[in-house]
Amino acid sequence: xxxxxxxxxxxxxxxxxxxxxxxxxxxxxxxxxxxxxxxxxxxxxxxxxxxxxxxxxxxxxxxxxxxxxxxxxxxxxxxxxxxxxxxxxxxxxxxxxxxxxxxxxxxxxxxxxxxxxxxxxxxxxxxxxxxxxxxxxxxxxxxxxxxxxxxxxxxxxxxxxxxxxxxxxxxxxxxxxxxxxxxxxxxxxxxxxxxxxxxxxxxxxxxxxxxxxxxxxxxxxxxxxxxxxxxxxxxxxxxxxxxxxxxxxxxxxxxxxxxxxxxxxxxxxxxxxxxxxxxxxxxxxxxxxxxxxxxxxxxxxxxxx
Amino acid sequence: xxxxxxxxxxxxxxxxxxxxxxxxxxxxxxxxxxxxxxxxxxxxxxxxxxxxxxxxxxxxxxxxxxxxxxxxxxxxxxxxxxxxxxxxxxxxxxxxxxxxxxxxxxxxxxxxxxxxxxxxxxxxxxxxxxxxxxxxxxxxxxxxxxxxxxxxxxxxxxxxxxxxxxxxxxxxxxxxxxxxxxxxxxxxxxxxxxxxxxxxxxxxxxxxxxxxxxxxxxxxxxxxxxxxxxxxxxxxxxxxxxxxxxxxxxxxxxxxxxxxxxxxxxxxxxxxxxxxxxxxxxxxxxxxxxxxxxxxxxxxxxxxxxxxxxxxxxxxxxxxxxxxxxxxxxxxxxxxxxxxx
Numbered sequence: 001x002x003x004x005x006x007x008x009x010x011x012x013x014x015x016x017x018x019x020x021x022x023x024x025x026x027x028x029x030x031x032x033x034x035x036x037x038x039x040x041x042x043x044x045x046x047x048x049x050x051x052x053x054x055x056x057x058x059x060x061x062x063x064x065x066x067x068x069x070x071x072x073x074x075x076x077x078x079x080x081x082x083x084x085x086x087x088x089x090x091x092x093x094x095x096x097x098x099x100x101x102x103x104x105x106x107x108x109x110x111x112x113x114x115x116x117x118x119x120x121x122x123x124x125x126x127x128x129x130x131x132x133x134x135x136x137x138x139x140x141x142x143x144x145x146x147x148x149x150x151x152x153x154x155x156x157x158x159x160x161x162x163x164x165x166x167x168x169x170x171x172x173x174x175x176x177x178x179x180x181x182x183x184x185x186x187x188x189x190x191x192x193x194x195x196x197x198x199x200x201x202x203x204x205x206x207x208x209x210x211x212x213x214x215x216x217x218x219x220x221x222x223x224x225x226x227x228x229x230x231x232x233x234x235x236x237x238x239x240x241x242x243x244x245x246x247x248x249x250x251x252x253x254x255x256x257x258x259x260x261x262x263x264x265x266x267x268x269x270x271x272x273x274x275x276x277x278x279x280x281x282x283x284x285x286x287x288x289x290x291x292x293x294x295x296x297x298x299x300x301x302x303x304x305x
Numbered sequence: 306x307x308x309x310x311x312x313x314x315x316x317x318x319x320x321x322x323x324x325x326x327x328x329x330x331x332x333x334x335x336x337x338x339x340x341x342x343x344x345x346x347x348x349x350x351x352x353x354x355x356x357x358x359x360x361x362x363x364x365x366x367x368x369x370x371x372x373x374x375x376x377x378x379x380x381x382x383x384x385x386x387x388x389x390x391x392x393x394x395x396x397x398x399x400x401x402x403x404x405x406x407x408x409x410x411x412x413x414x415x416x417x418x419x420x421x422x423x424x425x426x427x428x429x430x431x432x433x434x435x436x437x438x439x440x441x442x443x444x445x446x447x448x449x450x451x452x453x454x455x456x457x458x459x460x461x462x463x464x465x466x467x468x469x470x471x472x473x474x475x476x477x478x479x480x481x482x483x484x485x486x487x488x489x490x491x492x493x494x495x496x497x498x499x500x501x502x503x504x505x506x507x508x509x510x511x512x513x514x515x516x517x518x519x520x521x522x523x524x525x526x527x528x529x530x531x532x533x534x535x536x537x538x539x540x541x542x543x544x545x546x547x548x549x550x551x552x553x554x555x556x557x558x559x560x561x562x563x564x565x566x567x568x569x570x571x572x573x574x575x576x577x578x579x580x581x582x583x584x585x586x587x588x589x590x591x592x593x594x595x596x597x598x599x600x601x602x603x604x605x606x607x608x609x610x611x612x613x614x615x616x617x618x619x620x621x622x623x624x625x626x627x628x629x630x631x632x633x634x635x636x637x638x639x640x641x642x643x644x645x646x
Contacts (some may be wrong), residue, residue, distance in 0.1 A: 270361075
């Protein structure tokens with residue numbers, strides 16, 4: 001031990017005073033790919049819209065006004081609260097939340113199963129979980145559409161077995177959208193929980209059982225607190241991309257209703273061509289995501305102290 | 306919409322790409338030009354051709370506005386979008402001397418509202434937008450746009466509409482007998498009520514899937530472009546294109562010379578090349594619309610020349626989609642948002 005200490009000290013010597021310089025690539029990266037685009041978006045959301053896309057460099061609240069205040073179809077009624085966009089956001093949040101819960105319900109037992117296999121078998125199971133990721137998300141979503149359509153293989157199989165007598169109408173429903181989101185993001189739930197469960201000391205479960213704890217109590221009071229960081233990470237990793245998803249709603253849900261993602265896309269690529277409004281909607285989405293992450297960070301730091 | 310189909314197709318010259326004389330960068334619709342034609346141009350003029358694709362006129366405008374102007378030589382906007390691009394100052398002009406085949410353009414397409422005298426554009430293909438039915442799934446009467454906008458009960462949940470506000474709201478207006486770009490409040494309210502009422506019967510909104518949903522049977526009736534429907538039929542699906550008594554949308558796509566084109570010379574060569582009857586016919590044989598070029602007849606596949614989709618009855622009314630002024634367009638945007646909220 002005595003010999004190790006100076007060696008450690010000399011190693012940290014190398015880095016002393018070089019911190020800022022070594023951080024430079026990170027700062028440049030964050031500056032170019034995070035601060036700059038988000039800053040641009042923030043600025044654009046306060047500019048005046050140009051007809052058919054583009055902006056005029058005059059400051060205005062118009063985009064946020066349009067988001068939150070309803071002035072009627074012709075824009076001359078007294079303002080009341082605009083529920084259209086709040087409704088679209090709420091639908092996306094609800095949908096992302098449901099997808100997260102579903103992923104958790106299936107993902108936790110899956111992760112538990114993998115983590116409790118022989119150490120040599122675990123990589124194989126993990127490998128199986130990641131295989132679908134070798135295929136592009138779009139192609140997987142289109143395949144899902146082929147599988148569940150009215151005369152697709154799923155319905156044909158069920159008809160053949162006689163379980164159903166008429167094809168199930170699955171395509172263009174919320175169920176299909178949930179299926180798509182669940183399928184797309186499940187591994188994001190499994191992997192973080194797996195890494196948390198893998199570090200769990202199973203002697204703790206035995207100790208709890210010795211103290212007459214039943215399985216449910218052990219799960220609640222012993223296991224969950226230990227693997228909670230993995231669950232929270234998994235939930236965030238599923239919830240955040242689901243919130244902005246538009247492939248599944250468009251392809252599997254029939255694009256009948258705007259999601260946050262497609263609403264923003266429409267402002268830039270659709271006939272509306274209202275860039276400041278698209279930027280404002282994106283800023284509001286960003287704020288919601290930031291709020292969720294901040295709440296999580298605060299809860300964690302409270303726990304730590 | 307649908308960035309996912311906005312794939313990038315790169316067409317390299319047949320042999321010795323590195324030794325090509327020059328380059329040409331095309332910004333084009335998806336699935337709208339045969340690869341063989343691009344190869345032919347590459348070989349004939351020793352030009353390396355690159356193509357990116359888009360899936361709506363609005364997406365083209367958005368990309369050009371977002372800074373892509375100056376990286377493409379030619380694009381293929383629809384009629385009203387030619388006017389918008391022109392008004393935005395995004396088009397270059399050419400002289401008749403620079404376009405020797407200008408005289409090949411059919412007379413009716415020479416002096417068009419959106420580009421009088423053809424100073425920046427040449428016809429690419431024209432066709433119509435209406436709807437088709439899958440006759441295996443629906444065999445009732447089909448002569449009216451009412452099938453889409455006030456559908457019979459048996460079509461409920463079996464209808465696809467194009468996911469573009471311009472075409473969908475224009476066809477709805479034609480059905481309701483409302484003029485385009487109206488600012489009359491009662492008319493707009495009636496239009497709003499019409500599409501709101503129809504929406505419950507609609508299964509999906511989709512443009513690039515318009516053919517697929519009819520062929521697969523996900524939809525029994527769906528708004529579609531004439532040539533897209535012809536393709537479905539030629540693939541063997543029981544899909545019938547309808548010429549409604551209320552009329553249909555007529556449109557023309559045009560090849561335009563973009564401002565600040567990096568390869569202006571090759572762009573002009575390419576446009577002139579597309580005005581050769583044989584080449585225009587090659588596009589028509591592929592896309593199954595109609596060329597606006599004289600003398601294509603002898604090069605057309607017989608089944609394309611006589612296809613029902615491209616030969617509407619003489620008494621069917623066709624109208625171009627108009628580009629509405631800003632104060633009117635915001636109301637149509639509001640109706641569309643209200644519809645999809």
